[in-house]
Amino acid sequence: MKEKLVLIGNGMAGMRTIEELLKLSPDHYDITVFGEEPYGNYNRILLSPVLCGEKNIDEIMLNDDAWYDDNHVKLEKGKKITGIDRKACMVQTDDDETMEYDRLLIATGSTPFIIPVPGHDKEGVIAFRDIADVDLMIDASKQYHHAVVIGGGLLGLEAANGLMLQGMKVTVVHLMDTLMERQLDYDAGQMLQSSLEERGLKFLMATSTEKILGDERVTGIKFKDGQEISADIVVMAVGIRPNIELAKKVGIHCERGIVVNDTMQTFDPKVYAVGECVQHRGETYGLVAPLFEQAKICANHLAKLGYARYKGSVTSTKLKVTGIDLFSSGDFTGTESSDVLSLKDPAKGIYKKIIIENNIIKGAVLYGDTVDGTWYFQMMKDQADVSDIRGQLLFGQAHIGDSGHGASNQAALMADDAEVCGCNGVCKKDITDAIVEKKLFTLEDVRAHTKASSSCGSCTGLVEQILAFQLGGDYSATPKEKPVCGCTEMTHDDVRQAIREKPFTHVMEIINQLDWKTKDGCPACRPALNYYLISTHPDEAQDDYQSRFINERVHANIQKDGTYSVIPRMWGGKVTPGELHAIADIAEKYQVADMKVTGGQRIDLLGLKKEQLPDVWKDLSDAGMVAGHAYAKGMRTVKTCVGSEWCRFGTQASMSLGVLLEKMTWASWTPHKFKLAVSGCPRNCAEATIKDIGVVCVDSGYELHVGGNGGIKVRVTDFLCKVETEDDVLEYTAAFLQLYREQARYLERTAPWIERVGLTYIKDEMVENAKNRQALHKRFLNSQKYVQIDPWAERGKNKVDQHEFEPISVI
Amino acid sequence: MEDWIEIGALDEIPKLGARVVKSNNGNIAVFRTSDDEVFALRDECPHKKGQLSQGIVHGKKVACPLHNWNIALETGLVVAPDEGCAASYPTKIENEKVFISLTQK
Ligand code: SRM
Ligand SMILES: Cc1cc2nc3c(=O)[nH]c(=O)nc-3n(C[C@H](O)[C@H](O)[C@H](O)COP(=O)(O)OP(=O)(O)OC[C@H]3O[C@@H](n4cnc5c(N)ncnc54)[C@H](O)[C@@H]3O)c2cc1C
Ligand code: SF4
Numbered sequence: 001m002k003e004k005l006v007l008i009g010n011g012m013a014g015m016r017t018i019e020e021l022l023k024l025s026p027d028h029y030d031i032t033v034f035g036e037e038p039y040g041n042y043n044r045i046l047l048s049p050v051l052c053g054e055k056n057i058d059e060i061m062l063n064d065d066a067w068y069d070d071n072h073v074k075l076e077k078g079k080k081i082t083g084i085d086r087k088a089c090m091v092q093t094d095d096d097e098t099m100e101y102d103r104l105l106i107a108t109g110s111t112p113f114i115i116p117v118p119g120h121d122k123e124g125v126i127a128f129r130d131i132a133d134v135d136l137m138i139d140a141s142k143q144y145h146h147a148v149v150i151g152g153g154l155l156g157l158e159a160a161n162g163l164m165l166q167g168m169k170v171t172v173v174h175l176m177d178t179l180m181e182r183q184l185d186y187d188a189g190q191m192l193q194s195s196l197e198e199r200g201l202k203f204l205m206a207t208s209t210e211k212i213l214g215d216e217r218v219t220g221i222k223f224k225d226g227q228e229i230s231a232d233i234v235v236m237a238v239g240i241r242p243n244i245e246l247a248k249k250v251g252i253h254c255e256r257g258i259v260v261n262d263t264m265q266t267f268d269p270k271v272y273a274v275g276e277c278v279q280h281r282g283e284t285y286g287l288v289a290p291l292f293e294q295a296k297i298c299a300n301h302l303a304k305l306g307y308a309r310y311k312g313s314v315t316s317t318k319l320k321v322t323g324i325d326l327f328s329s330g331d332f333t334g335t336e337s338s339d340v341l342s343l344k345d346p347a348k349g350i351y352k353k354i355i356i357e358n359n360i361i362k363g364a365v366l367y368g369d370t371v372d373g374t375w376y377f378q379m380m381k382d383q384a385d386v387s388d389i390r391g392q393l394l395f396g397q398a399h400i401g402d403s404g405h406g407a408s409n410q411a412a413l414m415a416d417d418a419e420v421c422g423c424n425g426v427c428k429k430d431i432t433d434a435i436v437e438k439k440l441f442t443l444e445d446v447r448a449h450t451k452a453s454s455s456c457g458s459c460t461g462l463v464e465q466i467l468a469f470q471l472g473g474d475y476s477a478t479p480k481e482k483p484v485c486g487c488t489e490m491t492h493d494d495v496r497q498a499i500r501e502k503p504f505t506h507v508m509e510i511i512n513q514l515d516w517k518t519k520d521g522c523p524a525c526r527p528a529l530n531y532y533l534i535s536t537h538p539d540e541a542q543d544d545y546q547s548r549f550i551n552e553r554v555h556a557n558i559q560k561d562g563t564y565s566v567i568p569r570m571w572g573g574k575v576t577p578g579e580l581h582a583i584a585d586i587a588e589k590y591q592v593a594d595m596k597v598t599g600g601q602r603i604d605l606l607g608l609k610k611e612q613l614p615d616v617w618k619d620l621s622d623a624g625m626v627a628g629h630a631y632a633k634g635m636r637t638v639k640t641c642v643g644s645e646w647c648r649f650g651t652q653a654s655m656s657l658g659v660l661l662e663k664m665t666w667a668s669w670t671p672h673k674f675k676l677a678v679s680g681c682p683r684n685c686a687e688a689t690i691k692d693i694g695v696v697c698v699d700s701g702y703e704l705h706v707g708g709n710g711g712i713k714v715r716v717t718d719f720l721c722k723v724e725t726e727d728d729v730l731e732y733t734a735a736f737l738q739l740y741r742e743q744a745r746y747l748e749r750t751a752p753w754i755e756r757v758g759l760t761y762i763k764d765e766m767v768e769n770a771k772n773r774q775a776l777h778k779r780f781l782n783s784q785k786y787v788q789i790d791p792w793a794e795r796g797k798n799k800v801d802q803h804e805f806e807p808i809s810v811i
Numbered sequence: 812m813e814d815w816i817e818i819g820a821l822d823e824i825p826k827l828g829a830r831v832v833k834s835n836n837g838n839i840a841v842f843r844t845s846d847d848e849v850f851a852l853r854d855e856c857p858h859k860k861g862q863l864s865q866g867i868v869h870g871k872k873v874a875c876p877l878h879n880w881n882i883a884l885e886t887g888l889v890v891a892p893d894e895g896c897a898a899s900y901p902t903k904i905e906n907e908k909v910f911i912s913l914t915q916k
């Protein structure tokens with residue numbers, strides 16, 4: 001017998017929980033859903049575009065009747081639950097039907113607050129909450145002319161805008177002197193008001209209602225200052241209250257909302273609650289992003305996995321009035337100890353304000369130019385240290401050393417046929433269509449359906465903006481810390497911590513003991529786990545080659561036609577005639593299809609068949625060459641210039657220093673690839689300032705630069721420090737590498753890592769703190785002991801992993 | 812009637828890995844899951860002919876090494892939202908020996 005799960009409230013949070021639950025554990029429960037509204041679950045957020053006439057009801061349905069049938073979820077539409085017998089574990093409907101449950105989920109949402117002024121119950125006085133309200137408003141707009149919206153918050157303004165677009169004359173009455181005062185400061189509020197006035201809305205600010213006039217139906221409003229205006233319809237949008245009526249009645253502990261713990265459980269352990277009706281750690285939420293997070297956590301517990309915890313959410317707001325760009329998040333007033341950065345250009349209609357406390361963004365208000373909203377929001381959620389980029393912060397992400405493709409990130413202004421994802425050739429329209437037609441909510445969804453942002457990832461920000469723009473609400477926003485992948489709720493940092501604490505030795509052990517949802521993990525988590533394992537316990541961990549991508553598994557780069565390329569190491573870019581002879585001989589012997597000098601100062605042999613690899617490697621090994629690791633998330637190359645050995649400007653011996661660096665660091669596995677360069681003088685012919693570590697020699701020593709990147713997003717290095725001797729260069733390089741190896745997340749290159757943790761942090765850890773630097777250096781050298789064994793010689797001469805290179809049989 | 816062909820011992824295929832069988836009709840990838848189930852697919856991704864034998868095996872799926880499409884090992888069907896199908900062949904294990912049949916499923 002399956003257990004019975006009953007959901008009260010067929011809305012966004014409750015149904016999201018069911019969807020998440022079905023993903024985790026499709027067969028655990030018999031599920032019944034009671035919904036007071038006579039529809040399937042729809043996207044309440046999009047009621048505003050429906051009111052504006054931009055969308056119709058069918059387009060905003062999330063789960064239609066067929067969905068419930070297909071997923072064997074029983075939907076009781078138009079049925080309100082009026083009682084719960086918690087002893088007998090039974091719910092009761094308004095028409096006296098009963099239903100038993102083993103687990104109950106309450107997701108009754110909110111009720112709009114109606115100000116109890118005289119006349120509030122007259123016909124024509126409505127709220128803005130559900131389809132029925134929107135139907136009433138659209139009907140009214142066909143017969144009448146004058147609408148009054150009480151409340152100048154998000155909802156009120158969206159209602160007013162919609163009614164205006166339906167042809168009504170609309171006045172917005174607001175108690176305060178600023179619109180959306182919970183999200184906007186005075187300046188932004190004023191700018192918003194004037195652009196709405198230009199569109200034809202009227203405002204009565206700092207005005208409170210005394211009475212609603214009329215007989216049966218409303219005809220006007222009287223205000224406390226004596227003023228009267230006529231009104232055929234009054235929309236009250238002054239706030240919402242968690243809908244806790246039912247829960248309270250049956251004795252479930254409530255304060256402002258139904259009180260739940262971090263597992264979304266109420267005080268009755270059989271009863272869970274999610275959504276706007278819930279109060280968690282003293283907070284209630286009225287936006288979907290946090291509710292969807294709650295849904296995920298709740299599903300995890302309903303599925304009896306039992307490890308996820310909800311820790312509260314940071315939210316951000318966008319007004320869904322087409323043509324008005326407004327973004328607000330967090331604390332936008334600040335306290336005595338906070339700094340305010342602001343920029344105001346009234347002629348262009350731009351206003352930006354960022355609140356910073358202890359170098360961390362606490363809040364942001366953007367008006368007119370909201371392109372960077374998601375960026376600020378992400379940094380705010382990450383609590384990123386912004387001291388190093390403070391000067392450029394207001395000008396936006398495009399101004400932070402990012403001269404790459406990021407410059408074109410005006411999602412809203414992009415033409416439909418503009419290419420968003422260069423790797424997969426996905427245009428903006430492909431994405432917007434998929435969002436609408438396939439009802440996508442998240443970045444993951446868009447990736448899966450359109451492939452956009454699923455390859456190199458450089459367009460991720462843009463895709464997120466398109467999502468936010470298309471959906472209005474910021475519910476695409478990624479939660480503060482993302483899980484490693486769909487197999488777990490644990491974040492990269494959680495997993496790392498667990499690996500540090502427990503002596504795991506194999507990827508599968510981690511997957512089993514940390515309760516992965518999938519049996520064997522997936523191609524996203526397994527390589528990450530394997531890396532964390534071998535970098536944390538280099539001595540004990542077993543390197544699991546089945547958890548490595550093909551290139552690392554066979555130590556060569558797979559090519560589009562299934563052949564492989566082989567790039568031997570040329571230490572510091574130096575090469576001898578003997579080595580060149582050997583390479584040439586090998587190229588002839590194996591009839592290499594193509595040879596090429598790579599961007600990393602060495603030679604690529606292309607088009608080799610897999611079966612040939614061990615022989616090629618044996619020959620290279622005999623000639624004294626080792627793997628170049630051009631295939632690895634690991635140390636790649638050290639690029640050098642000719643330096644003081646030859647160059648008339650050279651200040652130090654950059655070639656030989658490059659060789660020393662490469663001999664020390666080769667074969668190291670890192671979270672993402674890692675490249676070095678040494679230039680002999682500030683002319684910087686080795687392009688050291690776009691490398692993960694770049695050494696620029698100067699007369700008095702060596703400048704160390706870190707966090708450069710020449711690839712998808714060009715980023716110039718940050719200056720770390722200057723040192724005096726070659727030994728210092730080696731020690732600092734090893735320490736930096738080790739810090740990166742121990743702390744960055746898998747597939748995070750040094751550039752984004754530094755932007756996340758801040759240069760100051762890195763300086764504190766390894767420049768200021770000499771002891772720690774030496775310890776890092778030591779740990780690095782120790783781990784190198786286990787890996788500096790040439791994988792090519794192993795396979796070419798010592799017959800390791802031969803099964804990779806031979807067919808099992810020929811038939 | 813199936814024509815079973817012995818291709819080797821089970822432990823010659825790594826767990827969560829694959830081996831290639833060369834045949835006149837092109838390569839066949841033989842996969843082994845973590846539960847020691849064995850599946851055989853034509854070694855060509857329906858997308859752009861990536862060699863599925865070189866992918867990462869997880870559950871009863873393999874992720875293609877070139878662009879990460881997932882293919883169901885049992886049926887050869889590409890996992891949604893991508894679309895396509897790789898030919899699949901029957902397999903069986905007897906006394907730790909792996910057999911495949913070339914009559915396509
Ligand atoms: C062979 C080479 C091109 C060439 O013919 O010159 C090359 C080839 C590839 N690069 Fe590169 N990159 C090569 C130098 C570079 C450089 C130049 C450099 O190192 O000075 C860059 C920019 C510098 C940088 O990394 O900051 C570069 C930035 C990338 C990127 C973007 C990385 C980024 O952080 O933005 C990728 C994609 C990735 O790694 O995710 C990439 C990925 C690739 C891959 C591995 C794509 C793939 O997954 O198959 C290519 C493998 C082809 C193959 O099998 O041989 N390659 N790649 C170069 C090998 C250098 C070497 O000797 O090891
Ligand atoms: C017009 C509008 C625009 C919005 N725009 C945004 C936006 O841009 N961004 C954003 O993030 N959020 C927005 N929101 C808020 C968002 O829609 C809500 O936060 C979200 O819908 C709340 O989900 P919920 O499941 O808690 O409640 P609901 O979605 O309200 O679901 C609760 C359901 O429970 C039913 N119910 C209640 N009591 C019972 C009972 N006793 N028996 C049976 N059924 C019952 C109700 O009828 C309702 O269908 C907007 C809301 C509105 C109204
Ligand atoms: S070698 Fe690099 S730049 Fe050239 S196609 Fe491959 S990944 Fe792109």
Ligand code: FES
Nearest residue numbers: 856859861875878
């Ligand atoms: S060839 Fe397999 S995913 Fe592209």
